[in-house]
Amino acid sequence: MIRHLVLFKLNDGVGRDEPRVLAGVExxxxxxxxxxxxxxxxxxxxxxxxxxxxxxxxxxxxxDADALKRYLEHPAHQAGVALWREFATWVIADYEF
Structure with missing residues (x-):
């Protein structure tokens, strides 16, 4: 199994309650x-x-790594990433467990 962790930092001046942020969370x-x-x-x-x-x-x-690749390339994941790219930065870690 692979654990995929992502931590997001909202850009300066961006609030959690903004419509674009709420859309990204959803x-x-x-x-x-x-x-x-x-x-x-x-x-x-x-x-x-x-x-x-x-x-x-x-x-x-x-x-496994193939499943992680499919997840990362999935259209729903890519759509979410596109939303978050507008108001946040992030770091990731992937590790086997």
Missing amino acids: AFRALGGQIEDLRFWECAWNISDRPIAYDFAINSAVD
Whole structure:
């Protein structure tokens, strides 16, 4: 199995309640039910107020590298990425477990 983690940082001046952000969150929340290769899916807003904290996180799992590739290329994933690209940056980590 491969764990796929993503941490998002909203751009300066962007708020969680903006319509474009809400649309991005909904797009990612829906992925768990749209992409067969996902074995585990959760995403949520950060609850920590630490200055080093990111704003939003995705924690997911797929079977193998081929499944990860299919997930990353899936049209629903790409659509969500396009939304988030407008108002955030992110870092990722993928590891076997």
